[in-house]
Amino acid sequence: MSDELHHECGVVAVYHLEGDEVSPLCPVQGPDEVSRLMPRMLLDVQNRGQLSTGMTSYNPDRDQLLKTYRKLGTVSEAFRLNHKAKAESIMRNYAGRAAIGHVRYATCGEDDVTYAQPFERHHLQKHKWFSFAFNGQLANYAALRDKLLAEDDHHLTRQSDTEIIMHEISRELSGDRRPSLIEIMAAVSTRFDGAYSLALLNAQGEMLIARDPLGVKPMCYAIEGPLLAAASESVALLNLGFQPESIRSLEAGEAITVVDNKVSIERFTERRRTAHCFFEWIYFANVASTMDDRGVYLSRKALGEELARMETIPKGDDLIVVPVPDTSKAAADAMAYSLGVPSVEGLIRNRYAGRTFIEGGAGRVAKAAAKYTPLPEVLRGKRVLLVEDSIVRSTTMRVLLDRIREVGGAKEIHVRVACPPIIAPCFYGIDMSRIRELFAPQFVEKGLPSEEMFALMAAELGADSLRYLPVESISRAVGKPADQLCRACITGDYPTPWGQKLYQVALDNYHNHAEADAERTYEAAATTAG
Incomplete structure (x- = not known):
């Protein structure tokens, strides 16, 4: 492309469900280190962003239930893949049975590591402690920003719609409310105008993978045995070893949730027209990918x-x-x-x-x-x-x-x-x-x-x-x-x-x-x- 355009980012997620069965796609270290799949998956969506790389893993057996790693640079640079000992140290330190990952190119915000994703929000209560990564952009970002700043004594630290999304999700979790992940997604989607696919992981080990109501941004997933994986592009799942027939595109306005070790796929908004970005097929996506059955x-x-x-x-x-x-x-x-x-x-x-x-x-x-x-x-x-x-x-x-x-x-x-x-x-x-x-x-x-x-x-x-x-x-x-x-x-x-x-x-x-x-x-x- 003349004067190459840049997509904002790519998102990946993986979850090994509990049980006696071990997925053959899982690393030799076993299900508690399924997060080791992150670098490989992120490499397969590297075309979507080279500015920064990050991942969050969930491990119920460590004090830091959610642990986030973010660096500027490509996947190979961030995870030190050219240095075996350093790469192994990172993988061991961030091991978990669930993980989300992200590669970024900036269309909003600055080129520094504080804008790298996933964004993690710490909280004393586990259901309010979450990390998420998203691909896309909110067209009404400035309006949401100004509304937040006008309320109470709010302050934003970054010029980024990612921070807006984090605060809007947090708003749904405020007080004594205990909304489900689908209910949270349904609520925030009414305030978001734009395009997004996102992956969220909380400190209870619950995961959400969602695609915007119009399906502008792509999101693919596959489930084989105890392993669930999702990515902005199907090639990341194919190269993990999932069978082509098991890889599907998440429908517009749908979300996958993992709660209490069970996977569900539900709508969080009523069905409407789709508006898939045609540029995915002609430029952005890897030529080996399939999206929305094409x-x-x-x-x-x-x-x-x-x-x-x-x-x-x-x-x-x-x-x-x-x-x-x-x-x-x-x-x-x-x-x-x-x-x-x-x-x-x-x-x-x-x-x-x-x-x-x-x-x-x-x-x-x-x-x-x-x-x-x-x-x-x-x-x-x-x-x-x-x-x-x-x-x-x-x-x-x-x-x-x-x-x-x-x-x-x-x-x-x-x-x-x-x-x-x-x-x-x-x-x-x-x-x-x-x-x-x-x-x-x-x-x-x-x-x-x-x-x-x-x-x-x-x-x-x-x-x-x-x-x-x-x-x-x-x-x-x-x-x-x-x-x-x-x-x-x-x-x-x-x-x-x-x-x-x-x-x-x-x-x-x-x-x-x-x-x-x-x-x-x-x-x-x-x-x-x-």
Whole structure:
């Protein structure tokens, strides 16, 4: 993806139920150390966040019933996986028969360890002592924040919707009330506008795994024998050894609970329309994952076939298809196969250049240049169909086009985007909250016919031609009706009231040239959007 987008995070959970049976998927140390599965599961959702890593385990046989470990960095860095003795020490110290884990990329809050998840809330009473991790974003974060601060003598220590969620859950546990986990989830969901999947573990050994009422964010689970596991993506469960047929997606508005050693799956809100994020299939999710009964690979393959049906460039021995690594490869291969044109690796991604502290406009350019290496022996003298999964800010695409032409020696470059133009921000957990950040809106608002608009875009980027997929191609490729998908970033039609309010704020700021560099729309817009 040009100017790679970042998802907020990934969530995993595992629970070994009590009894004589031991799961064959469990480590050799036995059910009381099922938490040892955490690093492996988190590695499989590492694509969803590389800023911080954390886990909380539950062990009834230690004084610290819940114990939380959080570090900045990747899973390998945080759990010291390259140092056997140190990794073993961490696993032994945090051993438990239940655990939740998290990987994070910041769309809200700062880049320091205090924002790392899980968040743990200590309390003298065990049912009020809990830890939780979540993936997503509350569109009404600022309104909830301001309401909390206006009540009594409240204080918030972080600019994060994670802390808001923690306080809202705590509110349900206040006083002498003893609500069930499902009742807590039902109550807080009426106050949350946005997208979330979460895992919660309390000091009584109870676990909750929930998916938002619209199913915007994914959550998969599997139960085999005494072992329950859940993750943002199915690949984390498949790689643990669960059989594919036992892995399912949690339905929108459903929650799994473990209470008194029994697993239940219940609804915490009434059934309504779904709004699954289509970006999961075309970009965010691991290509080996399946979500809501649709494989990611098959969706990307279908997008490539959609591109092929639209293609008008004459064939010839000098025509090649080149994917922008890595998420575009399935679409590029399918497009090339349908056209009868070679799909070749003309760009090699340097996997060790992605984590950098270079920031700002010049930093983005330098980072993009360092990330991809064109191959002159593949590209020289060729007409290139360059396949990208989406274009967001366009900085990376501009750099790629320059390098493919200057270093690679390509004769022509025709950009093909396996996604419609991104015209609107995301307020549900993708790191783009201001219209000014986006490449397409300035062209779309001209109201030109598609071919004229694409020609202007191509000229701006430095491509010989450019073509996007139409909006209707998304539901065909994902295999879901349009009204079951969140397509807000390509249509401006948001599935929640606060999403739509924030979009209007973003539009007003964009047209009034009032978008502040320091604030994301959802962090500053409580009063404006109200």
